[in-house]
Amino acid sequence: MAGSMSRAAKRAVNRPAGTATRAVRVAALAACAALALSACGSTKDAGKAGAAGGEGKVGVILPLLTSPFWQSYNDYVPKMAKEEKVDALKTVNSNSDPAQQITDINNQLNQGVKGLVVAPLDSAAIAAGLDQAERKGVPVVAVDVAPEKGKVAMIVRANNVAYGQKACEFLGSKVKTGKVVQIMGDLASVNGRERSEAFRTCAKDKFPGLKVLEIPAKWESDAAASKLDTLLNQNPDIKGIYMQAGGVYLAPTLQTLKSKNLLKPVGDAGHIAIVSNDGIPQEFDAIRKGEIDATVSQPADTYAKYGMYYIKKAMAGETFKEGPTDHNSTIVKHPSGLLEDQLPAPLVTKENVDDKALWGNNVK
Amino acid sequence: MADTTASKVAAPARDASGSAADRKKTLLLSRARELALLPALLVLVLVGALTNESFFTSGNIISILGASAALAMVVLAESLVLITGKFDLSLESIVGIAPAMGALLVLPALSSGFGTEMPAFVGILVILVVGALVGAFNGALVVKLKLNAFIVTLAMLIVLRGLLVGATEGKTLFGMPDAFFALATSTFIGIPLSVWIAALCFGIAGFVLKYHRVGRALYAIGGNPAAAKAAGIRVDRVMLGVFVTAGVLASLGGLIQTGYVGAINANQGQNMIFTVMAAAVIGGISLDGGKGTMFGALTGVLLLGVVQNLLTLAQVPSFWIQAIYGGIILIALMIARVTTGRAQD
Numbered sequence: 277m278a279g280s281m282s283r284a285a286k287r288a289v290n291r292p293a294g295t296a297t298r299a300v301r302v303a304a305l306a307a308c309a310a311l312a313l314s315a316c317g318s319t320k321d322a323g324k325a326g327a328a329g330g331e332g333k334v335g336v337i338l339p340l341l342t343s344p345f346w347q348s349y350n351d352y353v354p355k356m357a358k359e360e361k362v363d364a365l366k367t368v369n370s371n372s373d374p375a376q377q378i379t380d381i382n383n384q385l386n387q388g389v390k391g392l393v394v395a396p397l398d399s400a401a402i403a404a405g406l407d408q409a410e411r412k413g414v415p416v417v418a419v420d421v422a423p424e425k426g427k428v429a430m431i432v433r434a435n436n437v438a439y440g441q442k443a444c445e446f447l448g449s450k451v452k453t454g455k456v457v458q459i460m461g462d463l464a465s466v467n468g469r470e471r472s473e474a475f476r477t478c479a480k481d482k483f484p485g486l487k488v489l490e491i492p493a494k495w496e497s498d499a500a501a502s503k504l505d506t507l508l509n510q511n512p513d514i515k516g517i518y519m520q521a522g523g524v525y526l527a528p529t530l531q532t533l534k535s536k537n538l539l540k541p542v543g544d545a546g547h548i549a550i551v552s553n554d555g556i557p558q559e560f561d562a563i564r565k566g567e568i569d570a571t572v573s574q575p576a577d578t579y580a581k582y583g584m585y586y587i588k589k590a591m592a593g594e595t596f597k598e599g600p601t602d603h604n605s606t607i608v609k610h611p612s613g614l615l616e617d618q619l620p621a622p623l624v625t626k627e628n629v630d631d632k633a634l635w636g637n638n639v640k
Numbered sequence: 641m642a643d644t645t646a647s648k649v650a651a652p653a654r655d656a657s658g659s660a661a662d663r664k665k666t667l668l669l670s671r672a673r674e675l676a677l678l679p680a681l682l683v684l685v686l687v688g689a690l691t692n693e694s695f696f697t698s699g700n701i702i703s704i705l706g707a708s709a710a711l712a713m714v715v716l717a718e719s720l721v722l723i724t725g726k727f728d729l730s731l732e733s734i735v736g737i738a739p740a741m742g743a744l745l746v747l748p749a750l751s752s753g754f755g756t757e758m759p760a761f762v763g764i765l766v767i768l769v770v771g772a773l774v775g776a777f778n779g780a781l782v783v784k785l786k787l788n789a790f791i792v793t794l795a796m797l798i799v800l801r802g803l804l805v806g807a808t809e810g811k812t813l814f815g816m817p818d819a820f821f822a823l824a825t826s827t828f829i830g831i832p833l834s835v836w837i838a839a840l841c842f843g844i845a846g847f848v849l850k851y852h853r854v855g856r857a858l859y860a861i862g863g864n865p866a867a868a869k870a871a872g873i874r875v876d877r878v879m880l881g882v883f884v885t886a887g888v889l890a891s892l893g894g895l896i897q898t899g900y901v902g903a904i905n906a907n908q909g910q911n912m913i914f915t916v917m918a919a920a921v922i923g924g925i926s927l928d929g930g931k932g933t934m935f936g937a938l939t940g941v942l943l944l945g946v947v948q949n950l951l952t953l954a955q956v957p958s959f960w961i962q963a964i965y966g967g968i969i970l971i972a973l974m975i976a977r978v979t980t981g982r983a984q985d
Contacts, residue, residue, distance in 0.1 A: 317827040341958055350958065369958035374905050375897055376948075379707040383952040386700040397905075400814035404824070404902030425814060425902070463810035464906035 332390025334587055336367045337380050339397040339420075343495075343523040344556040345576055348639055349395075349419075352580035360584040365389065374401035381405035385412050391591045393583040395419040399466045402426065415590035419583045421466055422616055429590035430607075431614060432582045434621035436467045439520075439572045440474025442623050443551040445482070446570050447516045450549040453485035456516035457507060459525050462494040471520045471553065489514070495521055501528035508536055515548060522552035522559040522571055530567055541566035542626070555624060555636045563629045570625045577635040578603075578619045586617070676924055677939040680972040684946050692953045700949065702831055706824065708945035709834035710735070710900060712938065713893030714912060715919045716841055717886035719937040722920060723849070724882050725862040725929025726782060726789040731890040731916065733800035734774050735909030738891035739898040740804050742767035743813045743820065752811045760817040767891050774800065775887020779880040797913070805906045814903035824899025834896040841889065846934035858882065862929030919944050922973055943972055 336353050340346055350367055357364035368384065370377035374397045384392060385408060392409055396402035399421050406426030409416050415429045422431045447456055458475050461468025472490070479486045489507060493500040500519075508514060519525040533539040533548065540547045543566070552559050555573025562568045582603070586596075598609050605619050624634060631637065688695035714731050721728045746763035747753025758766075778796055782789045818825075823834045849855035857878050860868040869875045898904050923940025925932030947968050951961050 317830065338958060366955040367958050368952055369961060371962070372907075373911070374903075374907070375707075375710070375901050378901055379703070379948065380952060382703040382707065383700075383949055386697065386703055387694045387953060398812050398903070400812035400903035401901045401905040401908075402903075403814065404821075404900060407902070424812075462907075464805055464812075465810075466812070469810055 332363065332591065333388070334362050334364045334391040334393060334584075334591075335381075335384030335387070335389040336364050336583075337377060337384070337392065337394045338367050338369045339377070339395045340372045341369045342372075343521070343554075344558070345521075345523050345554050345574060346395075348556075348576040348635065349580055351639075352577050352635075353393075353584075356577070356580040356584045360581070360588055362391075362584045362588050364393075364584070370397060372397065374398045377402065378405045378408075382408060385409060385414060390414060391587040392416045393419060393587050395579075396421040396423055397465075400424045415587065417583050417587045417590065419579050422610060422614065424612070428614055430586040430596055431610075431616035432579055432586060432619065433616055434574055434579075434619050436470040437474040438618075438621060439553055439574070440471040440476075440518075441478045442572050442621075443471075443518045443553060443570075444475045444478035446551050446623060446625075447518060447549055448479065448483035448486065450569065451486065451516040452483075454515040455487045455489055455511055455513060456518065456549075457489040457491060457504070457514055458518040459491045459493050459500050459504065459520060459529065461520045463492055465495075468495070468520060475518055486516075493525065495524050497524045497528045500525045501532050504529060504532045505536075508532070508538065517548060517550045519550065519552045522554040523556055526552060526556075526558055526562065526568075530562065539567060542569055555634065557636045557639050560624065560629050560634075560636050563624065563626055566626075570623055573622050573624050573634055573636060575619050575621060575635060577638070582617060582619065675936075675939075676977075677922060677936065677943055677972065680975040681939055681943050681946065683975065684943065684950065684968075684972075688946065688950045688953070692950075695950065695953055698830070700953075702835075704942075704945045704949045705835045706832045706900065707948070708941050709824070709832065709838045710893045710897035711912070711915060711919065711944070712838040712941045713841065713896060714890050714909075714916050715923075715937050715941050716838070716845055716934065717889035717893070718913075718916050719920050719923075719925045719932060719934065720845065720858065720882050720889075721789075721886050722925045722927060723858045723862045723929060723932055724879055725865065726879065726882075727793055728775075728778060728789065728883065728886050729793040729913050730774065730778060730796035730800055731793075731886060732909040732911070732913040733797045733804070734771050734887055734890040735894035735897055735912060736904070736906070737800045737804045737807075737894075738767045738770040738774070739820070739894040739908070740808060740813060740904050740906075741770045742895075743816050743898075743904055744807060746816060746820075747813060751815050752808060752813065760819040763816070764819060764895070767895055768888050771887040771889070771891025771894075772884050773887070775884040775890075776880065778887070779883030782883065783876045783879050801910070804908075808904075808906050810906050812903050812905045816898075816904075820895070821899040821902060823896050834899065837892070837896070841892075842934050842938050849934060854878065854881075859930050862926075862931070864930075915944065918969065922969060944969070947972075 338346055338350055341350060353364060353367055368380045370380050377397055381392065381394065392414060394416055396418055402423050403425040406416055406423060406428060410427045418428045418431045420433055422433060458472065460472045463469055476488055479488045489511065491500065491503045491507060493503060517529065519529055530539060538548060550568040552568055552571035555571055559571040596607060596615050598607050600606050601617060605617055607615050607617050609615055694700055714735060717731055718728060742763035744754045745756050745758045745766055746760055748757050749755030778793055781787050781792045823837065824832055826833050828836055849858060857873045860871065860873055861875050861878060865875050894909065897908060919940035920937050921927060922943065924936035947965060951965060956964055
């Protein structure tokens, strides 16, 4: 091996720089440039496939499948599609990668879908995909995340700012003064940022007695566990916790508290008030056991249901207006002109944890 | 040993013909390495064309190419580094931070930019400069300080990712001037500019590696740095140059990705390095350095792109898609092994 390499090396050294090759390269570049001038175009040139006539296949794109919330959404999609009489293709998972999500949208469009229900990973990094759909005349319903740019027929979403506020107001009603900690999501994600910001602002404005400590945990359970551990060592007097995603933070939080002997049931003197976010069955169990106080239920079932509901109407050419809806929610208009149906996200406490209407109680 | 010396002395003519045959054999082997994935790629395309009528449409093929362009640039960058026998893991973070720096300088403070509002061309220039600077820094750490490339660039990966999240406060940057998106949105004969650029870069790199002394120097260094040095190659300088080039190529990949997505997410490029390594290695680039061709690396990129596309079109249940994706890569490797009959390293 070494022998042959050194031979190559010698050849390399002995070889003079090729002026001829350089000339060829320059000529090739020039030719390209000349051609480019005559044949330039844009992806925007792609012709419209004509407006959809109300029927046809619908592509459903998921952001990730590694959280219980999106898993149940994924389960609800085929059921709700059937209920709403929508011909939905099998769901596609973008696996937490915004670029993959654009590719997924393109792939679905190439397959000739007439409508798309997309849960964007990122409010801005979905723009290119929405543009492609618009060019092909395919309506899109956005679920969970409101796009900042691009056209969608409707945004189906529970307000993430409201999550943070609800959690803060609940925690504020339980803890008057002292330290509370929020275990935050990925600050590179809109949902993580909005929940964090809302909780922080609300605590500052409405509950000046609270001192908010923060754990950036990037939706990662091990990060949550180790950072909470450190923080509890430093501040043994923490009185409340807000977990921004029960799906990933519930187990590590309870585990850490248990190992420090700080997990006392609701009502005990040393109980740390805990509010979670998601509404998965495991959180409901923890509420029943008195380990945590409450959770904000992010409605996986209505996400799927109204995603299908709106895409069907949009494909039939219907448009929507601001104002209250027939299903206990309100359609609001964003500054960008996009409409958002703000589905209710109930706060679940010991009082209503057994409510059959909560999706967390209906998971198989 | 004694036998060969004897024959060398006795029959110099036979020795010459023997080494020519040897060379022919090595050439054939390197050819095989280069073309190893083609049969697998052809099988996949055939399967795609037969099982799904939307697969072999020009729209779909173009969207596979468009989706692979950014990855191709980073694979190209990584392949150059791998051939010299080093690693650069931080390339995936360059894909995020380089375009973000350009965007931050251009965007007004209101859209979470720095508020300097420089013209778009400055921003684009900055993107490439950032790529070059990061590459130069990596190169200096590896070449001058003689640190282990794998660990150093892993640290840089984390540092750069952190800088990006810090500089943007985690926000997604959007609303950049159209120039930032031009590579992915403008087309030439119906195909996005990004694809042409990737093809051109692969062409140039392949040409230089094969025929230019600088390219040959890369193989020499990757094969045996000491021997390369003894042969008069300025190893340090070439290596530094490779890191800088890789940084620039990755930043160009980042710009393409930005155009493709239409915004810069603080996670842009995250975990990309695994796909990059996979594409390079299944394309025949050796992790030990000194081996592999640009054509091979390109087939690696295309293979991954085609597989992703096929799985979506084939309506594979989402929960299983990754397992099947990995499985197909494994099978592709096996097909490559069987069809070329050569052992892999």
